[in-house]
Amino acid sequence: MKKILYTLTILIAYNTISFGQISNSLYGIVRQNYYSYVYNPIDSSIISQVFDSATVRLGTLNTTNGFVSNLGNFTYQMGINLTGAALNPYDSTYIFVGSSNQINTLHLGSGEMINQATINNPVAASYFDNFRFCNGDSTMYGLARRNYYDSTLNQNVGQLLLAKINTTTGTITEISPNSIGQGYAMAGSAIDPYQMVYYYSTGSNLVGVDIYTGNVYSNTPMVLPPNSHFDNFTYSCVDTTLYGLVRTNYFNSVNPFVIDSSTIHLGKINPSTGNITILSTSSLFGYGYSLNAGSAIDPNNMTYYYSTGDYIVGASLYDGQQNSLDSIQFADGMYFDLMRNFDNCRSINIIRTNNSTGIYEINQNKISIAPNPSSAEINIQSEDLISQINIYSTQGNIVYSEQLNSKQSSVSVSDLNEGLYIVQVKFLDGKTVNKKSSSNNSY
Numbered sequence: 001m002k003k004i005l006y007t008l009t010i011l012i013a014y015n016t017i018s019f020g021q022i023s024n025s026l027y028g029i030v031r032q033n034y035y036s037y038v039y040n041p042i043d044s045s046i047i048s049q050v051f052d053s054a055t056v057r058l059g060t061l062n063t064t065n066g067f068v069s070n071l072g073n074f075t076y077q078m079g080i081n082l083t084g085a086a087l088n089p090y091d092s093t094y095i096f097v098g099s100s101n102q103i104n105t106l107h108l109g110s111g112e113m114i115n116q117a118t119i120n121n122p123v124a125a126s127y128f129d130n131f132r133f134c135n136g137d138s139t140m141y142g143l144a145r146r147n148y149y150d151s152t153l154n155q156n157v158g159q160l161l162l163a164k165i166n167t168t169t170g171t172i173t174e175i176s177p178n179s180i181g182q183g184y185a186m187a188g189s190a191i192d193p194y195q196m197v198y199y200y201s202t203g204s205n206l207v208g209v210d211i212y213t214g215n216v217y218s219n220t221p222m223v224l225p226p227n228s229h230f231d232n233f234t235y236s237c238v239d240t241t242l243y244g245l246v247r248t249n250y251f252n253s254v255n256p257f258v259i260d261s262s263t264i265h266l267g268k269i270n271p272s273t274g275n276i277t278i279l280s281t282s283s284l285f286g287y288g289y290s291l292n293a294g295s296a297i298d299p300n301n302m303t304y305y306y307s308t309g310d311y312i313v314g315a316s317l318y319d320g321q322q323n324s325l326d327s328i329q330f331a332d333g334m335y336f337d338l339m340r341n342f343d344n345c346r347s348i349n350i351i352r353t354n355n356s357t358g359i360y361e362i363n364q365n366k367i368s369i370a371p372n373p374s375s376a377e378i379n380i381q382s383e384d385l386i387s388q389i390n391i392y393s394t395q396g397n398i399v400y401s402e403q404l405n406s407k408q409s410s411v412s413v414s415d416l417n418e419g420l421y422i423v424q425v426k427f428l429d430g431k432t433v434n435k436k437s438s439s440n441n442s443y
Helices: none
Strands: 025-039 046-062 067-070 080-088 093-098 102-107 113-118 127-134 139-150 155-165 172-174 189-192 197-201 205-210 216-221 228-236 241-251 259-269 276-278 295-298 303-307 311-316 322-327 335-340 367-370 377-393 398-412 419-427 432-439
Touching (some): 127 155, 127 197, 139 189, 197 228, 228 303, 241 295
Parallel strands (some): 080 127
Antiparallel strands (some): 102 113, 139 155, 205 216, 228 241, 377 398
């Protein structure tokens, strides 16, 4: 049986957690298409249009008014690959793949192209899809995707391998020793930098891949309402949760192949069980979302953002309810794609290291932490002997540590600021469990 790290949320109030946001903006690609037109000679009306070219540039979207500003005066004539984008907050760069299979690096301040390299895989020709920046080790991870001909099946077969890429040279390094799947859904991807796990969707299953080994870490069927999908998912470091959009289609009663309408709700998924919790009681704005735009989480105002193409929509991570809606307006552009946030997951430290002796498989009753939340102390109880307890802030800093040889401990949290914390419990057999906890102290 695969060992799966179990996490449980213990809240210590989110409102005082701050990551020092630079601005109230999301970064992304501003895309402009150019057409030539055929006009009616009689009334000068447009008979047809022909796509000529497209330019892209780096820009920001202000989440308070929906206005898209261009960064610098640099524009580049190319298309974009929608399978991934990443923002590196440590060297202030934004990375995306162009239509010519080149990985491009833009400077967050000026928007200038500071590096461009052709993607290459020394093992075998492949694509590099669904990539994300991992704040735990400042590395870009994604899926090396390729096809090969299987003479036994007499057909092409897909292969997926977890890989990383050198954004300077474009060189892909495969991590998975063997293929971990044949394909993926365009539902999103995410990295848990605390546990060093990469997540992608097959459409029906959420697959977690161990970043250290490249092996499948978990593969759980997603538990959804009928005719529903879990899309646009991304990871929130402030509360260590995978959020996404639960889209439910309603079909025509006469023609079951025709969709009459859809609803959208903010949801979250438990990677260990596949259970999806719908947070919002009422449907969010729109009947769909822009796949091009992606999604982003602002840890400062605890909001998940998605785009309909024409509107930027914000939903609260607390209850899933819509808390902002603004029409997207451009200084010079037509589309805002592949949006990313500067602050989410910035300045965190890895908790599950590569030399971990094991991941403890437990159920909800194996370890208890109560009360939750607490302003005084938390009581930790286990069925096994505990050797050490560490408490981390969501930025990866140790705020409490205790050595012991017992099945229980009482820990004072009265001196901790309000916020989310991760309680790491180590056992005498060397295995480790990480749980989330929170304090509701007010100052």
